[in-house]
Amino acid sequence: MSERIYFDWNATAPLREQAAAAMRAALGLTGNASSVHAEGRAARRLVEDARAAVAALTGAEAKNVTFTSGATEANMLALTPALETGGRREPRDQLLVSAIEHPSVRSGGRFPAEMVEEVPVTAAGVVDLAGLAYRLEKAERPLVSVMLANNETGVIQPIAEIAEIVHRANGVLHVDAVQGPGRIDCTIDALGADLLSLSSHKLGGPQGAGALIRRGDIHIAEPLLKGGGQERSQRAGTENVAAIAGFGAACTVAAAARQSDATHMGKLRAALEAGIKAATPAAVIFGETAPRLPNTTLFSVPGMKAETAVISFDFNGIAVSSGAACSSGKVTASHVLAAMGVEPQLARGAVRVSLGWSSTMSEVERFLETWIMLVGSLVKERRGIAA
Ligand code: PLP
16 A cells, blocks of 8 residues: 555645654643743743744744734734734724635634625735725725735735735735745735734644734734733733744744745646646646745646545545535535636536645656546546546
8 A cells, every 4th residue: 555645735734853853842841931930931941932933934023923822813813903003002993804815814803794894806816906905995994814825726915015005005914824934935024914824733833833923013902812911911821832832943944944845846736737737638727827835736627526536536545625615514615716706616626736845746646647547437437527
């Protein structure tokens, strides 16, 4: 039996060796990072080293990094009307979110539903800048949330341009940068973001850790978790030292390896897409004309059902995911593809392949062999797929 192939890195990445080592070391400690004694100070040191690593990855100041339980919590923390900017408490009067955001952003965070509005995207999956500017005209102090790169299509958003538009309108910009680290630049100043969310498990750290990074003059006046004064009173609760240490170690590797990893993944993805198109010329690659992450492909073949493809790949030892969200046993079409105007039948066939730093060309070749076999058997069964 050949080894399994993991091509679902956008869902979660494997733990980096360095992260596992940092976690093992942290698990050997006993102190609470808030205690003043030597044991507490040792735990504190690990948390602060990790904070420095997150800050280095994002070009932020360490004191502006708040650890959370993940990006979902970081997004909830950021998306509140109660933001202080430049020491002034100026409640945000509207939340604008792009139509392709992760559900944790699309939920509107802590804004009442009537204050939340969606910004459309183009057919290529890029935020419609004119649509954004138009909606900004109506708000006095908006908060805008746009992701750095979409988790389904990999399409990279023009964040620096968006930041200019938002700031001109007296707005604050939150960027869910979860899919960026280790693949593209995530420095807060280059992006022009005011708030940035990260998730540890997407970049080689453990699940259950993340961070919200603020620009210096922005403060969350209403934290999500209140209690002890941890995390500069931005997030109460005893820090998960081992997870934070692993997160920090993974950030350091992601920053150092980004360029070589991105080049490597880009070569594999090019071979993968060329192979898919050669085997199934009717295949559509979503967001293909826009700038995309080097590791992500979302594709569909007319007539194909994503569930069939994902189950067949799994049966053949390959983990990929469908572009459709499955909740309570009901498969619904992806909101991302719906926002891009993709016809529901085609969207139902969307298969996402996401690669990572340890993916190999022989894995891509095995994926393509499996794809050809799968398409062949479906055509034989006359299921009507347009191969
Ligand atoms: N934002 C994006 C773009 C994601 O892909 C994910 C994970 O699926 C999240 C947020 C949520 O991250 P976490 O699992 O750390 O809560």
